[in-house]
Amino acid sequence: MAGVFWGEIEESVENICGVVDHNKHAFFVTCTEDDPIDREYTTHQIYDDKAPDTMMHMLIARHDNIIDRRNTAIHRTVKLLEMTKGRSIHFPKIICYGRLKKMIFGENGDQDAERDPEWIGRPCAIVEYNATLIGSLLALSPTGTVPLDLALVIMMGCVRALASLHRLGYVHRQVSPYCFAYRNPISYDGLESRIMIVDLSLALPWPCKPRSFVPFVGTLRYSSVRAHRGREQGPSDDIISLIYMIAELISGKLPWRSVLMYMTLSPYPVEHRLIIEQVQAALKRRYPGDKRELPPWLALPIAEE
Structure with a gap:
């Protein structure tokens, strides 16, 4: 009788x-990812x-964090990934999408369907990518910072990824280290030219007709002044957020305490190639040699393959 489970299975995200x-x-849900x-x-x-041998991820809409169930983050993500299918290396590969007939929860070897469904027909999507969030670098680093040359290479990779999104006619609006990912195993070439955008949930068509009031979207930490002031965002706001993100990688924190006043650009198109050229020039001045190596704390065995 010791192996009999007598209680109800907790309907938590971890037990999906x-x-x-x-x-x-047959796609088996193996675990919930720590986000x-x-x-x-x-x-x-x-x-x-x-x-x-492929790395698959399943995105499931949350019932407690949705404003419009007809236009969820899953709907927006699927729409964009269908547009980029086979056209860009900077986005995950969409495998399939649809609505879940029912949610299944499991605990201690037992499984059961959701007892009182919060949302019947919950949107979901399965995507393929083998990558790690840029934000994990700060946790891996013993100093809590990223070397300058590595951070600038990451910036070039992110600008290239954003350029692909902007050329599609979309602005990201949520640029952060937790929306970009580097491919595994990590390498300088991968960081410079193959960074992926793994979260497209707030992407919006651009240009768009300006609204009289724009609710704040994005992250408080990395959003531009324009976003905080309730104005329509454009590609330049994505680049501003990227600059904040890279500054945090380099210093381990954002320099808000030392800034009394700063301006933001209008939401106009940006010259992605010019930005990349400026970063490349800065790298060449700071590091004249062509050969660059990953820091020891990133030189994991998997990266030596």
């Missing part, structure tokens, strides 16, 4: 499990029985 059948594939920020969806690792 089950199998998704699609196109003769450092609050998103409109939860992320779960997926095992594909037909492609066991």
Whole structure:
């Protein structure tokens, strides 16, 4: 009798499990991913029985963080990933999407369907990518900072990724270290030219007709002054947020305490190539040699393959 489970399974995000059948594939939910920020969806690792060596992730809309159930972060993400399918290396690959018939929760080897469904037909999507969030670098570093040359290379990679998004006619509006990811295993080439945007939940078509009132979206830490003032955001606001993000990687914190007054650019198109050239010039001045190596704390065995 010791193996019998007598209680109800807790219906928490960590206990989400089950199998998704699609196109003769069985996608098994293996675990819930630890997410450092609050998103409109939860992320779960997926095992594909037909492609066991690929890294899959399942995005499931949250019922407690949704304003419009007809226009969720999943809807917006799927729309963009369908547009970029096979066209860019800077976005995850969309595998499938749809609505969950029911939620399954498991604990201590037992599974059960959701007892009182909060949302029937919850949107979900399965995407493929093998990458790690840029924000994890600060946690890996023994000093809590990233070397200047490495941070500038990351900036070039992020500008290239944003350029792909802006060329599609979208502005990101949520630039942060937790929306970009570097491909595994990590390398300078991957950081400079193959960084991915893994969170597209707040992306908005641009240019758009200016609104009289724009509710704040984005992150308080990295958003531009324009966003805080309730104005329509444009590509330049993404770049401003990226500058804040890189400044934090370099110094370990943002320099708000030393800034009394600062201006922001109008939401006009930006010259992505010019920004990359300026960063490349700065790297060449600071590090004349062409050869650059990852810091010891990033030279993991997996990166030596």
